[in-house]
Structures are given as structure tokens and as C-alpha cells.
Amino acid sequence: xxxxxxxxxxxxxxxxxxxxxxxxxxxxxxxxxxxxxxxxxxxxxxxxxxxxxxxxxxxxxxxxxxxxxxxxxxxxxxxxxxxxxxxxxxxxxxxxxxxxxxxxxxxxxxxxxxxxxxxxxxxxxxxxxxxxxxxxxxxxxxxxxxxxxxxxxxxxxxxxxxxxxxxxxxxxxxxxxxxxxxxxxxxxxxxxxxxxxxxxxxxxxxxxxxxxxxxxxxxxxxxxxxxxxxxxxxxxx
Amino acid sequence: xxxxxxxxxxxxxxxxxxxxxxxxxxxxxxxxxxxxxxxxxxxxxxxxxxxxxxxxxxxxxxxxxxxxxxxxxxxxxxxxxxxxxxxxxxxxxxxxxxxxxxxxxxxxxxxxxxxxxxxxxxxxxxxxxxxxxxxxxxxxxxxxxxxxxxxxxxxxxxxxxxxxxxxxxxxxxxxxxxxxxxxxxxxxxxxxxxxxxxxxxxxxxxxxxxxxxxxxxxxxxxxxxxxxxxxxxxxxx
Numbered sequence: 214x215x216x217x218x219x220x221x222x223x224x225x226x227x228x229x230x231x232x233x234x235x236x237x238x239x240x241x242x243x244x245x246x247x248x249x250x251x252x253x254x255x256x257x258x259x260x261x262x263x264x265x266x267x268x269x270x271x272x273x274x275x276x277x278x279x280x281x282x283x284x285x286x287x288x289x290x291x292x293x294x295x296x297x298x299x300x301x302x303x304x305x306x307x308x309x310x311x312x313x314x315x316x317x318x319x320x321x322x323x324x325x326x327x328x329x330x331x332x333x334x335x336x337x338x339x340x341x342x343x344x345x346x347x348x349x350x351x352x353x354x355x356x357x358x359x360x361x362x363x364x365x366x367x368x369x370x371x372x373x374x375x376x377x378x379x380x381x382x383x384x385x386x387x388x389x390x391x392x393x394x395x396x397x398x399x400x401x402x403x404x405x406x407x408x409x410x411x412x413x414x415x416x417x418x419x420x421x422x423x424x425x426x427x428x429x430x431x432x433x434x435x436x437x438x439x440x441x442x443x444x445x446x447x448x449x450x
Numbered sequence: 451x452x453x454x455x456x457x458x459x460x461x462x463x464x465x466x467x468x469x470x471x472x473x474x475x476x477x478x479x480x481x482x483x484x485x486x487x488x489x490x491x492x493x494x495x496x497x498x499x500x501x502x503x504x505x506x507x508x509x510x511x512x513x514x515x516x517x518x519x520x521x522x523x524x525x526x527x528x529x530x531x532x533x534x535x536x537x538x539x540x541x542x543x544x545x546x547x548x549x550x551x552x553x554x555x556x557x558x559x560x561x562x563x564x565x566x567x568x569x570x571x572x573x574x575x576x577x578x579x580x581x582x583x584x585x586x587x588x589x590x591x592x593x594x595x596x597x598x599x600x601x602x603x604x605x606x607x608x609x610x611x612x613x614x615x616x617x618x619x620x621x622x623x624x625x626x627x628x629x630x631x632x633x634x635x636x637x638x639x640x641x642x643x644x645x646x647x648x649x650x651x652x653x654x655x656x657x658x659x660x661x662x663x664x665x666x667x668x669x670x671x672x673x674x675x676x677x678x679x680x681x682x683x684x685x686x687x
Contacts, residue, residue, distance in 0.1 A: 281622065335585060345622045348572060348597040360585040361597040365620065383602065385518065385582045 221339035223395035226419040229317035238313030247295045262287035267370040277368045279343035285311045315349035326441020329450045337362040372403030398431040412436040458576035460632035463656040466554040475550030484532045499524035504607040514605045516580035522548045552586035563678020566687045574599040609640030635668040649673040
């Protein structure tokens, strides 16, 4: 990790537990509109529409559109799967539920680990989440970012190379001076192809019990650590 | 200030004392290359090239270029005024001096005032300074921003309307939910024309002793306060 000056972080899954948070926020909504629906299944279904929505933008078929807008569209699209009719749910309730993604709790080690890492490195999200989403999340959860970077600043969604390369450019750093911290092998692989350094922090409960992906490093990442405190310790912080 | 949810701040002059900071950073450089030159006069001369450089971009004659690049060009341009030849000064020394703008001290009330304001509002710079400049400055001075916004995020320099309007858009707020805090009447006037709320905090020593501009509010700004602590107190914080 010689020469690294900034640590940039995947957020959904790596820093915060999106599945539990969305399920918690959706539960009262579902109790009103779809009694008996499983909030975790709802969170999973909503999230399954995340990559396909961004793929339209990565593929150039749609101009850059921030994630809050994609989340809102995906929310309407997922309602019928749970027996709801978007036209019969007040728009204000959908707008409010859409902010569930702004109110996610961090993994227990995240705030303390980031505070340690921040002593030596510039730390920032490199998330597909948009700026106000990341800002509200950080303010609520106490995440001590130095700046809010990511897709909306780069105007490109990971794993498009521009998302990583423009982030390094904004930091006025060479790609090799920036390290991506992520719980997802695919994100790290894309960052490595752009010349960034890579740190893998597995989050084996991101997808709940029975998770079968991203349990182990799939390449020889520059660092592998069990959580952010272990990452700080590995870096001598 | 009813309905205001974010406070965005002009930075050079309003949050930090650029003149003293640049003079301090330039002093050893001048001692080597232009003995006898006045560091404050050097800071003033460098800063005088700031608005004309941005005007090329505001006028559409040059694509958006971040302030670090403009500062570096302006630095080379100002050297002859102090008897120096840019070709005879090592580029590495100019690169290092250019980072003077990343190492400015805040006014004595700024950190404490921002910490109070941050309890209720999202706080962020809306500066013409670029993201890494603002990030390095905040880290060094302890400015507790929630996000780094400004010209590089908006891809437009103040006082162009896009700088204010795109900042509100990124915040997912109406312009009237955002208040600009600035020591400069012109900046506030431009923000008001875009529908933002306005708070004037005079900084009567920004330009040193004998300052003759921006000593008083020139319009009925929504708030006027002597410093950031007084601003927090006016807002009941």
C-alpha cells in the first residue's frame, strides 16, 4: 500500500447493511399495503432491480440519472410483485419509502474503523449512490468522510472505468495512489483494471443468512481484512 | 429562514483567510527567488488573476477547468511582476507553492460556528475551489463539512446561475431550501437571483487593513451576522 493517499469505499454492503435497513423501513409500509409480505424479501426484490437500471446508463441508452431516481422507478416496478398497485399508493408514501436508502445503519466496525483510517488517508465513498443520499446517510450514521465522491461526481456508474478514473482525477492522484475498499470481488476487479489498489473486506451477511457470493477473495487483492478495524490495524493505524 | 435545510458557504474570504495564508506559504519561496518582495502584495497579485481566469470559462471560451489548474497558470503569469522568470524556477517548487490554497487557516470562529450549524443543517462549501482543494483544506483546518460541493460538482463557476442551481439540484432541494453564507455582496446577489436564501457575514480584514469593499450589506439579506457563532446564535443553535 506504499504511495496510497486516498481510500475510497464501496458503500452498499461494504459500509452499510442495506438489506436490514431497507427491510426495517419497508415494514410499516408493507403492513399497511401488503399485509403478510416479508420485508427482507421486499428489500431483496427492490435491490435486484438496481444493476439492470444502471445498465441502461452504463450502456449509453439513457443519460446519467442519479440513483434516487432509479430507486424510485424501481420501487414502483416492484410493487406488483407484492400485490400492490402503484397507482393506488399515495406518491408521498413512495417518496418517503424511497429515502430508506438514506437511512441505512453501518456495520458495527465501520465508524470506528473509518475514524482510524482517516488519520492518514483521505477517505470518501466511491458509491453508485448519489451525493445527497450519501450525505444524509453519513450524517445519520456518523460516517466521517472527508468528501462525498462517487457516481454522481464522476457521472458514471461502477463498474464503468470512468467511475474509478474520474474519481482519481478529482483527487488529483494517479490511480495507484487510490485504494478501493469493497466487499465485492467484481468491483475490486474493475478498479484494478483501472490501476487502483484494492482492499477486500468480506461482508458475509450482506445478503442475509445463506449468502453464497463474495465470501472469499477471488484475486490476490492488495489487502484482505475482516472488517474496517482490522484494515486499520493492518495499515498500522 | 423557515424551510432552509442546507447552508452552503463561500470559502475564500468567508471561511478562510486566503490572504494571510498565501502570504505565509509564499514567504520562503519569495525569499529564495525574489528577495525583498512583499508576500502580501504577492498574494494580492496572484488573487487578482482569479476572476479573469474564471471569466474565460464562464464566458464559454474555455471548457470547465478546475481551480488548481487556473491557480497554477496564474502563478506562472504573476512571477514576472515580481522580477522572476517562470522558466528559471523549478516546476516542482511552483507545484508546491500552488498548494498554498489547500493550506489556508480558517477565521477564528469558523470551526466552532460550523459545528453548531451542522447540528440542524447540511453544511457544505459552495466554492469555486475544486474538490481536492476543499478536501485538503477541510482536513487540515478541521472544517466539519457534510459534503464537498461547489464549482467542480456543478461544472460552473460562481456567479454563473448554474453554480447555484445545480448545487440545489444535487441536494435534491428547491433553491429556497438552500441558504448561501458569504462575505461578498455580489455572490449573495447572484444566489438570490436563483432563488436561494442569503446570509451575509462580513469579513472586513479579508483584503487586509484598508479594505474598502463588502464592509456592509448592500441588500436586505435574509440574515446578517458578525461571524459564524453569531449566525448560529441567530438561528437558535
